[in-house]
Amino acid sequence: MGTKSISDINDIRDKIVNGAEKESAKIYVHMGTCGIASGATEVLESLKKDLKENNIKAAKIIKTGCAGICSKEPLITVAMPGQEPIIYEYMDESKVQRVVREHIISGTVVKDFAFARGMEAEIQERIENKGAPAGQKVLDSSIPGIEEIPFFKLQKQRVMRNRAVIDPNNIEHYIGRDGYQGLIKALSEMSAEDILKTVLDSGIRGRGGAGFPTGLKWKFAAQTENSTKYVLCNADEGDPGAYMDRSVLESDPHSILEGMVIAGKAIGSHKGYVYCRAEYPLAVEILNKAIKTAKKYNLLGENILGTGFDFDIEVYEGAGAFVCGEETALMRSIEGFRGNPRPRPPFPAVAGLKEKPTILNNVETLSNISQIVAKGSDWFKGIGTEKSPGTKVFSITGDINNVGCVEVPIGTKLSSIVNEIGGGMVEGKNFKAAQLGGPSGGCIPLEHLDVEVDYETLQEYGAIMGSGGLIVISDTQSAVDIARFFMQFCQEEACGKCIPGREGTKQMLNILNRIYSGKGRTDDIEKLEELALVIQSTALCALCKTSANPVLSTLRYFRKEYEEAITA
Numbered sequence: 001m002g003t004k005s006i007s008d009i010n011d012i013r014d015k016i017v018n019g020a021e022k023e024s025a026k027i028y029v030h031m032g033t034c035g036i037a038s039g040a041t042e043v044l045e046s047l048k049k050d051l052k053e054n055n056i057k058a059a060k061i062i063k064t065g066c067a068g069i070c071s072k073e074p075l076i077t078v079a080m081p082g083q084e085p086i087i088y089e090y091m092d093e094s095k096v097q098r099v100v101r102e103h104i105i106s107g108t109v110v111k112d113f114a115f116a117r118g119m120e121a122e123i124q125e126r127i128e129n130k131g132a133p134a135g136q137k138v139l140d141s142s143i144p145g146i147e148e149i150p151f152f153k154l155q156k157q158r159v160m161r162n163r164a165v166i167d168p169n170n171i172e173h174y175i176g177r178d179g180y181q182g183l184i185k186a187l188s189e190m191s192a193e194d195i196l197k198t199v200l201d202s203g204i205r206g207r208g209g210a211g212f213p214t215g216l217k218w219k220f221a222a223q224t225e226n227s228t229k230y231v232l233c234n235a236d237e238g239d240p241g242a243y244m245d246r247s248v249l250e251s252d253p254h255s256i257l258e259g260m261v262i263a264g265k266a267i268g269s270h271k272g273y274v275y276c277r278a279e280y281p282l283a284v285e286i287l288n289k290a291i292k293t294a295k296k297y298n299l300l301g302e303n304i305l306g307t308g309f310d311f312d313i314e315v316y317e318g319a320g321a322f323v324c325g326e327e328t329a330l331m332r333s334i335e336g337f338r339g340n341p342r343p344r345p346p347f348p349a350v351a352g353l354k355e356k357p358t359i360l361n362n363v364e365t366l367s368n369i370s371q372i373v374a375k376g377s378d379w380f381k382g383i384g385t386e387k388s389p390g391t392k393v394f395s396i397t398g399d400i401n402n403v404g405c406v407e408v409p410i411g412t413k414l415s416s417i418v419n420e421i422g423g424g425m426v427e428g429k430n431f432k433a434a435q436l437g438g439p440s441g442g443c444i445p446l447e448h449l450d451v452e453v454d455y456e457t458l459q460e461y462g463a464i465m466g467s468g469g470l471i472v473i474s475d476t477q478s479a480v481d482i483a484r485f486f487m488q489f490c491q492e493e494a495c496g497k498c499i500p501g502r503e504g505t506k507q508m509l510n511i512l513n514r515i516y517s518g519k520g521r522t523d524d525i526e527k528l529e530e531l532a533l534v535i536q537s538t539a540l541c542a543l544c545k546t547s548a549n550p551v552l553s554t555l556r557y558f559r560k561e562y563e564e565a566i567t568a
């Protein structure tokens with residue numbers, strides 16, 4: 001059990017804020033799973049070797065999570081004392097040698113692969129200063145400042161605010177960026193009712209897909225009398241094309257733990273589980289380390305920071321079934337059974353894990369909580385829309401230039417995400433549609449590209465906000481094939497418990513395969529629409545209930561393609 005107190009945590013923060021480490025050279029290597037897949041481990045190793053060979057002992061290497069712009073990885077950021085940091089792109093071993101020789105030793109920026117001046121964490125300051133913050137020498141003004149690059153300047157970092165600056169395995173880095181201040185406030189100054197009111201007033205809606213008001217969910221669980229309650233974090237992230245939660249888990253795990261402890265106090269729970277898919281081994285490792293360190297710092301476990309509140313968290317690894325992201329299936333899975341969904345009611349707030357009152361929240365939802373509590377509900381409502389305040393993280397993939405993870409105020413135009421932040425279509429391809437919400441979602445075609453991305457508006461257009469997967473599709477792809485892809489996914493992932501889900505998805509997939517292979521029948525479109533209605537109204541859980549959405553949305557906007565495929 002840790003023995004640290006609130007003042008110990010604040011001392012750690014003050015020490016970091018007041019710059020005990022400011023004077024040393026820092027080289028950030030951005031090592032999310034995406035960076036590692038692109039070669040960041042080799043970059044790190046060669047950096048260590050070159051620093052050693054050149055006898056550079058003062059430079060600190062900091063391994064951070066993904067820096068957001070995955071398409072430019074491996075990335076490193078070099079921050080020499082008193083100088084503007086420089087982000088370098090597409091790094092490899094020979095480029096590392098040049099950066100060490102030319103930049104770190106001789107003080108000259110290696111322009112050939114310098115991507116930007118500055119760091120994302122300083123962007124607001126840079127916008128206000130119109131360039132480098134006071135005290136930072138500009139090395140080469142011909143390299144664009146990070147605040148000038150649309151990918152960065154149009155984002156609003158809240159959930160992702162620590163992504164490229166802290167080492168996720170170093171709790172003091174998190175504390176130094178006001179980490180655990182929400183928890184300190186919640187445990188030392190607020191009652192459970194105060195926390196519930198703050199979260200309710202903030203208007204935050206669950207980021208896992210359905211957009212249910214988080215405060216309301218917590219209130220129901222708080223009102224259910226029971227000496228045992230649970231707080232669960234859904235880190236199952238199974239939508240094709242979605243990796244926002246992985247990015248948060250890998251870059252800022254303590255923000256999730258902090259949110260869970262605060263939720264525990266709000267509903268009267270002392271135990272939490274993070275249900276994380278086993279296909280995220282780095283996230284699992286980082287989470288487990290974060291839990292261990294948080295316990296050492298007395299930020300988890302018994303008598304947290306001497307406040308008398310107990311809360312413990314365990315990581316539960318899911319074995320990779322998409323349906324286990326559904327809340328009732330997820331709870332069955334933690335109980336050790338096959339992850340099948342069950343009808344609701346009873347809702348988890350009344351009878352959830354082990355039949356006890358339970359709340360389940362998405363990674364991004366929980367990661368927002370500590371800042372809401374620390375800064376207040378009005379701060380949270382400062383951006384976003386009236387009905388959906390705050391930001392949303394999207395992972396943008398597909399035929400787009402800037403593949404990456406982006407955080408924008410809810411209500412941002414889709415065209416801005418695709419064309420400005422995403423940098424537009426890759427050369428030679430034209431925009432056909434953006435697919436949002438994965439297998440439960442739908443397409444937004446070119447004529448509606450200016451739509452505002454919020455829960456209600458997207459639904460009007462036949463798509464959903466979903467958990468944040470955003471796939472940009474070019475006109476080289478067939479609408480029938482897109483629908484077929486998602487239907488195949490749902491068909492394979494359906495648990496098989498209910499007949500509409502098991503048989504209905506199979507029949508729809510058969511029809512789609514038939515149309516795609518040029519053997520479609522004249523009544524196939526009608527049959528698809530009929531089956532969609534039946535599945536929507538009779539399937540057991542949302543996996544199959546919503547499985548027809550990609551078909552319906554492609555029929556809505558690209559019906560001609562279906563008709564042409566049938567009559568061809």
Ligand SMILES: Cc1cc2nc3c(=O)[nH]c(=O)nc-3n(C[C@H](O)[C@H](O)[C@H](O)COP(=O)(O)O)c2cc1C
Pocket residue numbers: 205206207208209210211212214234235236237238239322323324325326327328360361362363365366467541542543
């Ligand atoms: C088939 C299926 C898969 C789901 N997968 C996830 C997931 O991976 N992550 C997630 O947060 N929510 C997922 N959900 C939604 C959850 O059931 C639940 O609504 C959500 O975790 C609640 O958290 P929130 O209120 O913070 O959004 C899924 C739902 C269904 C039907």
